[in-house]
Structures are given as C-alpha cells and as structure tokens.
Amino acid sequence: MNAIPQLPPVGAAALRLAPLAPLSFVADRFARSLGRRHPALFTRLGAEADKIFLIDPTDLPLAFRLLPRPEAPRLEAIRREAAGSLEAGSWDARVAGPLAALIGLVHGAYDGDALFFSRDLVIEGDTAAVLALRNAIDNEEMDLVREAAALFGPFESLARRPARDLAAFATRWTGVALTRPGRGTQE
Numbered sequence: 001m002n003a004i005p006q007l008p009p010v011g012a013a014a015l016r017l018a019p020l021a022p023l024s025f026v027a028d029r030f031a032r033s034l035g036r037r038h039p040a041l042f043t044r045l046g047a048e049a050d051k052i053f054l055i056d057p058t059d060l061p062l063a064f065r066l067l068p069r070p071e072a073p074r075l076e077a078i079r080r081e082a083a084g085s086l087e088a089g090s091w092d093a094r095v096a097g098p099l100a101a102l103i104g105l106v107h108g109a110y111d112g113d114a115l116f117f118s119r120d121l122v123i124e125g126d127t128a129a130v131l132a133l134r135n136a137i138d139n140e141e142m143d144l145v146r147e148a149a150a151l152f153g154p155f156e157s158l159a160r161r162p163a164r165d166l167a168a169f170a171t172r173w174t175g176v177a178l179t180r181p182g183r184g185t186q187e
Helices: 009-017 020-037 039-043 046-050 099-107 112-117 127-140 144-174
Strands: 053-057 062-067 074-079 093-097 122-125
Touching: 020 039, 020 062, 020 074, 020 144, 039 046, 039 127, 046 127, 053 099, 053 127, 093 099, 093 127, 099 112, 099 127, 099 144, 122 127
Parallel strands: 053 093
Antiparallel strands: 053 062, 062 074, 093 122
16 A cells, blocks of 8 residues: 555644634534435444544644534534543544545545554544444445535535636645545546
8 A cells, every 4th residue: 555645734734723613614514414415424323323433634733523413413623732622532433544544535545444454544432333434434435525515505516626626736735635536527
C-alpha cells in the first residue's frame, strides 16, 4: 500500500484559525443531508445508531462527533485542544487516522482491514459499532463531493461541476482523494 497523504501543514493551520461554529453548522447540515439522501446509512446501524462516534482525522486540529440517529443525524466539529472533547468517555467508538485514509474508506479507495493492520487506522471503544458504521457506509457507495453539492438543494446540478473542479484542485494540492475513484469529473 502506498503511503497515505497527510494534509499539508498550511491546510491544518488554516483550519486551526477557522471559526468552529460555521464548521459545525456545515458538518451538521451535511449529516442531515446524508440522512435524507441515504436513509439506510443510519437506519442500518440499528441499536448502534444510539452510539456516539468520534471521527478523528489525526492530521487536522479538529475532530467530528457523529450521532447517527436515523431521524436526526448530527455531526459536530470539535477542537482538538478542547479539554476532554477527545477523551474516552465522551464517545462510544473512535476511528482515528489521516484525513486521506478516512475519506478513502468512505470512497472505497482504501481497505479498512489493511489500514487497521498497518496501524494507519486506530479503532477504540465499541468495535461492533464501528463495524456496523463501516458496513453501512460501504453499502451506500457515496461520493462526498456529490453529497456536498447536494447541500445546494435545487441548485445541486449547477454546484456539482464547480464542486468537482474545486475537489480536483484540492486533491492535487493535498494528495487527499476527495471523490470516489472512477467518478472523475463526470456527471
């Protein structure tokens, strides 16, 4: 397996300076949109939908707390420096690794087992919940750029092309593949 790209330090620094409220607002809207567009993503979790997942991109100055309730999924950005926000006890399951690995898992570009055994991915807490989330995500075959364009509602088709162009630029700059392999700039 090739080395997993790390977000360039300037990108992490920019996120360190970014206000948390808008990041959380967008993240939460994104989770709710996913819930509407892919209802099976959260309903498939069953009893695990009541768990709190900490999605922890280790090369970012923040992490995300996911509450995958099917009726109202929530995704909240939290600062890495926040006292206790990443401590065990504030979540049921933690998935940590470089941003590229986490996004690659969603897009099917990386194999979760290979990442785990190579120690590029760390799983803590309720591993059954993490496995349920992984299976639900794999089943949906999502493309995060397409999902981000969907946030524009009736203007989604107009937003899709600029979103793909921006993602292609960001991929070249960071090395983080932001689209599902094989989708490219089509659609």
